[in-house]
Amino acid sequence: MLQERTEPAWIDAFETVLRRCAVQPGDTVAILGETQSRPVLLALAQLAAARVGARTFTLTLPSVFAAAGEPVSRSTGASPVIQQLAPVIAALAGCTLVLDCTVEGLMHAPELPAILKGNGSAQPRIVYVSNEHPEALMRLLPDDATEARVKDHVKRLRGARTMRVTSAAGTDLSISLQGAVAGGNWGSTTRPGTLTHWPGGLVLAFPAAGSVNGTLVLAEGDVNLTFKRYVERAITLTIENDHVTRIDGSGVDAELLRSHYAAWNEKEAYAVSHIGYGLNDAARWDSMALYDKRDFNGTELRAFAGNFLYSTGANEVAGRHTRGHFDFPLRHCTVQLDGATVIDAGQVVAA
Incomplete structure (x- = not known):
């Protein structure tokens, strides 16, 4: 250590x-x-x-x-x-x-x-x-290239009306971006009245209420950042009108997820908080394996280039408030904005 x-x-x-x-x-x-x-x-x-x-x-x-x-x-x-x-x-x-x-x-x-x-x-x-x-x-300092990439994708995200996310594992999500609040983060800011976080390198949108439907499959090697744990057995989340309505899967990964969601005893904990994708080439998916849990907060896993990030919990844009929160960075997804591919099977598509 x-x-x-x-x-x-x-x-x-x-x-x-x-x-x-x-x-x-x-x-x-x-x-x-x-x-x-x-x-x-x-x-x-x-x-x-x-x-x-x-x-x-x-x-x-x-x-x-x-x-x-x-x-x-x-x-x-x-x-x-x-x-x-x-x-x-x-x-x-x-x-x-x-x-x-x-x-x-x-x-x-x-x-x-x-x-x-x-x-x-x-x-x-x-x-x-x-x-x-x-x-x-220290490894994940902000840099000019990441800043430029994030700014470009913020413009794309803000200009889009729909996002679709698919994967070979079975993910198929349809997301309306109408009424969403979108932004990005590259790890530094010079503008008064703004907040950034370090490390940075991702874009996010907080969808309006009733915007997300479909299936999200957490495949082997995807990440449950709330538990700081790589998924070892696939979990299928059914999402209807923003909310996780079913959690299918066997093994401890699915059991832990069902248990912690249920512990909040409120519908809002199952609802989408934000969606987005990572753009930081310096961030690594495998870094979590190299740190003790107490040494690691997981921002690097939210930002590694090509991940699709799905989060449940509070969403001010949709008028939902809860202390329950999950962040799920997924690998190997394809992300399309208005039909144009920005992430292709986990790889950022060059502009």
């Missing part, structure tokens, strides 16, 4: 991201953490910000845990640590940049809009530093 200490190469990586985010000497950088954050990420963020001459402060909030009897949820992208504390929101809203080192990130946190709105004289941008071991972050 790699040790978590402040290696010079890891400070360099954080500095690179800050400079790609156009942080200037004298800018105010907030480092947001929680009691369960990786201490090394907070230290690396502070050292890198000092290198570029930024003025920094660190907020470390108490981590929030599930109450007795509630399901464990560590894969929502909606950190609950701020708890609507007005002084915390005001402090973050007044910064140039927030380095978000919370465990789950502020991507879907309820306080995010107020933070990104700013305080009248400032409007921050946020980089969620995914809760990975620093070695993975």
